[in-house]
Amino acid sequence: MIWARTWHILARMGLTDAFARIAHAPPTGAPGVGFDYRRSDQPAEGFRFKLVEMPYGCIRFHRAAFLDVFVSHLPPGIAYFGKRLATYSRGGDGETALLFSDGSTATCDVLIGADGIKSTVRAQMYAEAAEAAGDFTLMRHVEPVWTGTMAYRGLIRAQDVPRNEDGMAHRAFAAPMMYCGKSKHVVSYSIAQGDIVNVVTFASQPEKHGYPFNGEWVVDCEQQELLDCYAGWEPEVFTPFQCIDKPTRWAIHHLRPLPFYHRNGVVLMGDAAHAMSPHQGAGAGQAIEDAFVLGNLLAEAPRDQVLRYLGAYEAVRLPAANGVLTGSYESGMMYEFDSEYGDKYETLGPAIAAQWAWIDQVPLDEELASALRLARQPARSSRL
Ligand SMILES: Cc1cc2nc3c(=O)[nH]c(=O)nc-3n(C[C@H](O)[C@H](O)[C@H](O)COP(=O)(O)OP(=O)(O)OC[C@H]3O[C@@H](n4cnc5c(N)ncnc54)[C@H](O)[C@@H]3O)c2cc1C
Known part of the structure; x- marks a missing residue:
């Protein structure tokens, strides 16, 4: 849905x-x-x-029919199937080198990890960040x-x-x-x-x-x-x-809500970033929304400012998607009378309805506009 x-x-x-x-x-x-x-x-x-x-x-x-529509509209020659990313490494030239499990390699400017709840990209990103910061609590975000x-x-x-x-x-x-x-x-x-x-x-x-x-x-x-x-x-x-x-x-x-979605030209989207329980039928929709914002940002990003555009993606999408992740879990508790509202229908009903507010809280245009605004601003922090 x-x-x-x-x-x-x-x-x-x-x-x-x-x-x-x-x-x-x-x-x-x-x-x-x-x-x-x-x-x-x-x-x-x-x-x-x-x-x-x-x-x-x-x-x-x-x-299956939903996915077929997307696949049938892909331009020819841009997708390679049956590949499994094993590991990646960032070179001094700003490029990311990819190693696949079949031994083949590739390079890219931006690696987008859209590899699902057990994401290889997230595992490496968070392990490296934990090592670099000496903060091993970050490893809590590797395993679902x-x-x-x-x-x-x-x-x-x-x-x-x-x-x-x-x-x-x-x-x-x-x-x-x-x-x-x-x-x-x-x-x-x-x-x-x-x-x-x-x-x-x-x-x-x-x-x-x-x-x-x-x-x-x-x-x-x-x-x-x-x-x-x-x-x-x-x-x-x-x-x-x-x-x-x-x-x-x-x-x-x-997932436990992630504290960041990107590092050094590597970025997470979809379940790799915010796999959620299915109680609001929202995980795939959130993945599509990530793609919408990220795609529009990358379409205008000058090559030497890509990192700032990825920061803008994270600044807009992380709080929104993490909110749906948390809300989805809470909704499940409500449906099963295990929330603070128990089965007191007069308060439970409105509380359930309120959980759906994210659907029209920040209109899509506004979400994208604020991402673009952030990306176009001169950098205010080293991360952006
Ligand atoms: C029971 C249930 C019901 C749901 N119902 C809904 C719903 O009604 N509406 C909704 O919006 N969401 C729903 N969801 C959530 C939805 O299924 C996910 O949020 C969505 O599939 C996420 O898409 P994704 O592309 O990020 O990840 P995935 O669909 O998991 O796709 C990840 C892809 O990456 C590939 N991959 C993994 N590792 C690697 C690697 N190392 N190298 C290369 N490729 C790799 C995988 O093979 C896979 O093709 C439901 C989930 C469940 C469990």
């Missing part, structure tokens, strides 16, 4: 027609449902305790942290999704559903023009946040495990699980 901010970026790239064709429905600027929050961890029919709406609502895609949450994921073909007990079509076809219960929640919504229902369920042990997680992050598991985990939930949530033959189980990790 993406939100209005990301949609506006796709519009600037001239890609909205292509993305509208693969969305669950062509997005409009009219208010739409972000999420319909419902209490569901009881066998009796649940009830809505909050409806969050916003312009464009929640725009949904099948992830387990949030204490496990997620089960599955896709269900629309025709297999059972109707509700009242004979009506399942609610997930109408709007993204957030079914909430104590220390658990279930997200359900349609994608691929209504042909598929995406189900992601979460089960948390908040006290284990930060515990080491031993084992594979993503594994196949038995349907029974999923059914056992949500036994006793309202039928609208529980019954469709019987259509998920082979769920996958994910250990949800995130």
